[in-house]
Amino acid sequence: MKRKAPPLGAHVSVAGGVHTAPERGKRIGAEVIQIFSKHNTRWMGKALGEDDARAFREESARTGVRTVAIHCAYLINLASSKETVRTRSLYALEDEASRASMLGVPFLVMHPGSCGDDPAPEGISRIASGLRSFGRFPKGVTLLLENTAGQGNSIGRSMGQVRELLDAAGAPPDVAVCLDSAHLFESGYDIGGEAGWNSLLAEMASSGILPLVRMWHLNDSKTPLGSCVDRHEHIGEGKIPLSAFHRILTRKEFSALPMVVETPKDGEDEFEMDIRNLAALRKLAAGPPEGS
Numbered sequence: 001m002k003r004k005a006p007p008l009g010a011h012v013s014v015a016g017g018v019h020t021a022p023e024r025g026k027r028i029g030a031e032v033i034q035i036f037s038k039h040n041t042r043w044m045g046k047a048l049g050e051d052d053a054r055a056f057r058e059e060s061a062r063t064g065v066r067t068v069a070i071h072c073a074y075l076i077n078l079a080s081s082k083e084t085v086r087t088r089s090l091y092a093l094e095d096e097a098s099r100a101s102m103l104g105v106p107f108l109v110m111h112p113g114s115c116g117d118d119p120a121p122e123g124i125s126r127i128a129s130g131l132r133s134f135g136r137f138p139k140g141v142t143l144l145l146e147n148t149a150g151q152g153n154s155i156g157r158s159m160g161q162v163r164e165l166l167d168a169a170g171a172p173p174d175v176a177v178c179l180d181s182a183h184l185f186e187s188g189y190d191i192g193g194e195a196g197w198n199s200l201l202a203e204m205a206s207s208g209i210l211p212l213v214r215m216w217h218l219n220d221s222k223t224p225l226g227s228c229v230d231r232h233e234h235i236g237e238g239k240i241p242l243s244a245f246h247r248i249l250t251r252k253e254f255s256a257l258p259m260v261v262e263t264p265k266d267g268e269d270e271f272e273m274d275i276r277n278l279a280a281l282r283k284l285a286a287g288p289p290e291g292s
C-alpha cells in the first residue's frame with residue numbers, strides 16, 4: 001500500500017495582510033502554511049480586527065490551504081537576563097496567542113530563548129517561570145517550543161534540554177514541540193547517517209519528546225554538522241544528506257504531522273524556490289534519494 005506523504009508546505013509572507021497568505025500557499029501547491037502574524041522584528045503589531053479574521057477565514061476556505069502555525073516574532077526571549085525583555089516577551093507572546101486564537105491557527109511556534117553569558121540552567125528556569133506565569137494558552141492553541149541550532153547560548157539545542165525545559169515549566173498540556181531539521185543537524189545530530197538518526201530517535205523516545213512532536217520545519221543547512229550556526233538552505237543544496245529528509249518524511253510517528261520549509265525566497269519570484277523545495281520533498285516522501 002502506498003503511504004500518504006505528510007501535509008507539506010512552507011512559511012509564506014503576509015505582505016498585504018494575513019488574508020493573503022492562503023493564496024500564496026495555493027500558488028506553491030502547499031497543503032499547509034506557516035506565517036508571521038505581524039512584522040517579525042517588532043514587539044507588537046497592529047491589532048487584528050474582526051474584518052481581518054473574517055477575510056482570512058474566507059481565503060482559507062476558498063483555497064483549502066490550512067494555516068497550521070504562527071511563528072512568534074524573534075524578539076521574544078523568555079530566557080533573557082533583563083527583566084524588561086522578559087516582561088515585554090510575555091506581553092508579545094500573549095499578543096501572538098490571541099492572534100492565533102482569532103485566526104483559528106492551532107500552533108504557535110517559539111524559539112525557547114537565549115540566556116547570553118549565563119549558564120543554561122538559569123535560562124531554562126527563566127523560560128519555565130515565564131511559561132508558568134503566562135498560564136494557559138487560549139483554547140485550541142498549542143505553544144510549540146522549537147529545537148535550536150545552539151547558536152548564542154540558545155536553549156533547546158538537545159532533546160534533553162527541551163525535556164528539562166518542559167519539566168521545569170510543569171509539563172503544561174498546551175505546550176509541545178516543533179523540530180527543525182537544520183537546527184538538529186547544526187546542533188550536532190547527524191541525521192544524515194543511519195546511526196545518528198537512530199540515536200536521535202532513541203533520545204527522543206527516552207526523553208518523552210517523540211509523542212510531543214506536532215510539526216516539522218524541513219530546512220537544509222548551509223553550515224556543517226555541529227556548527228551551532230543557523231543558516232537555512234534549500235533542500236538538497238546544503239550539507240544535510242537527502243536521506244535525512246526521506247527518513248523524516250516516511251517515519252510512521254511523523255506521517256500526519258505538518259511539515260514546512262523556511263528557506264530564503266531567493267528565486268525568480270517569491271514562489272519559485274518553495275515550489276522546487278516542495279517537489280524535492282514529495283519525491284523524498286515517495287522513495288529514498290537516488291544513489292542511496
Ligand SMILES: [Zn+2]
Pocket residue numbers: 146180217262
Ligand atoms: Zn524553524
Ligand SMILES: [Zn+2]
Pocket residue numbers: 180182183230231232
Ligand atoms: Zn533556523
